[in-house]
Amino acid sequence: MKSVPRAQDVANLAQVSQSAVSRTFTPGASVSDDTRRKVLAAAQKLGYRPNALARSLITRRSRIVALVMSYLENQFYPLVIEKLSRKLQAEGYHVLMFISEMDEAADGVLAEILQYQVDGVVMASAMLSESLAQRCSDLGVPVVQFNRISDLRGLARHSASSVTSDNYAGGRLAAKLLVERGYRHIAFLAGLEDSSTSLERERGFVDGLAASGLSVFRRAVGRYRFDGAQEATRELFAQEPPPDAIFAANDHMAIAAMDVLRLELNLEIPRDVGVIGFDDVPEAAWGSYRLTTLRQCVEPMVDATARLLCEQMAAELCPRDVVVPCELIERASIRQRQRG
Structure with a gap:
């Protein structure tokens, strides 16, 4: 069987110390450009591959x-x-x-x-x-x-x-924008009930509406799932009068809601219903959605x-x-x- 080259073999060929070989293959370690060049050339010639698992046993760091x-x-x-x-x-x-x-x-x-x-x-x-x-x-x-x-x-x-992200501030911005654009019966489409992101976005949204003398018109839980958001949207619009806007806890659910509003309920966005999401995923900018949203940077x-x-x-x-x-x-x- 062909013998496996060791770090010492590389060191001998490159005429450097074994510790120099180790530093060359350790991310962030200090080694001169000349030494690195010689070690890499020797390693390539010998077919040497550093053993990350063995090194982790020595350094006690798996990286x-x-x-x-x-x-x-x-x-x-x-x-x-x-x-x-x-x-x-x-x-x-x-x-x-x-x-x-x-x-x-x-x-x-x-x-x-x-x-x-x-x-x-x-x-x-x-x-x-x-x-x-x-x-x-x-x-x-x-x-x-x-x-x-x-x-x-x-x-x-x-x-x-x-x-x-500043989820609370984002919720307040969503409320302020919807009120400024004339929406008054504004619903919230929540994610998971124990998710801090959904809770903070809702808290900011509630406070933002309160600053304009309004409260959440209706609320449903989509559990951050596409089918869950579709069903929650149907629930929101099953009663009269219907909401005239939805703030969804993320874009994934907002897009699901838009599909239901347009394809099932025959409502026009944004004339009949306004929709705001949260995240700014790539799909939010697609021509079929053009979703207003709060971007997470x-x-x-x-x-x-x-x-x-x-x-x-x-x-x-x-x-x-x-x-x-x-x-x-x-x-x-x-x-x-x-x-x-």
């Missing part, structure tokens, strides 16, 4: 980040996966994705996550339970919640960082998530909460501003 997801149906999260993976790879980390149930805590995949000796965890569209927070805290594994804040008291709130959210995680994997730092402003994107799903 693996667990990304826990539960809601890939929403077009917002594939964007997050791509950008976060690229960002962490640039920092020398690799992403290992786990799927949990959308309406349950991620404890079901906890044992599997920890078997991989991950250096950090990102919870995106997944629930952080007290047991998961406790276990990660005990092991010194930092957790960053993306687009979600745990409603747990005590440990979970003090052992996990979070990165969210993916780049700064991903940057903040990677920065928090890398800082806390490198040193024991106190968790922080980062709130990123959202942006109103007006298209054609609400009435235009009256001139004059």
Whole structure:
């Protein structure tokens, strides 16, 4: 059998130390350009491949980040996966994705996550339970919640960082815009009842309507699902008088609602019903929807998530909460501003 080249073989051929070979293949390690060039040339000639698993046994760092997801149906999260993976790879980390149930805590995949000796965890569209927070805290594994804040008291709130949009402000903006455009019977299409994103968007929406002397005309729960949002829209319009506007807790549900309004109820958007979503997924700009929405700014959210995680994997730092402003994107799903 052909012998497998070792790091020492590369060092001998390149006429450098074995530690120089190790630094060359360690992301972020200090090594001169000349040494790197000689080591890489020797490694290519010998067919040497560094063993990341063996190195992790020595350094006690796997350089693996667990990304826990539960809601890939929403077009917002594939964007997050791509950008976060690229960002962490640039920092020398690799992403290992786990799927949990959308309406349950991620404890079901906890044992599997920890078997991989991950250096950090990102919870995106997944629930952080007290047991998961406790276990990660005990092991010194930092957790960053993306687009979600745990409603747990005590440990979970003090052992996990979070990165969210300003969901409350976004809800207020949606209410203000709809009232300004003349809508008065405004319904709210909620996501999950225990989701911090949906709760904060609704809280801002309620307060925004109250500032204009209005209240939520009608409410239904779509559970962040396309079919759930369709059924919730039918429920909202099953009674007289019907709403004249809908604020949906995300674009995925807003698009589902628009299909029902136009294709089943024969209503015209925005004349009969105005619709606002939240996220600004690529489909929101499609010509068949042209959805007015609150944009979650993916780049700064991903940057903040990677920065928090890398800082806390490198040193024991106190968790922080980062709130990123959202942006109103007006298209054609609400009435235009009256001139004059």
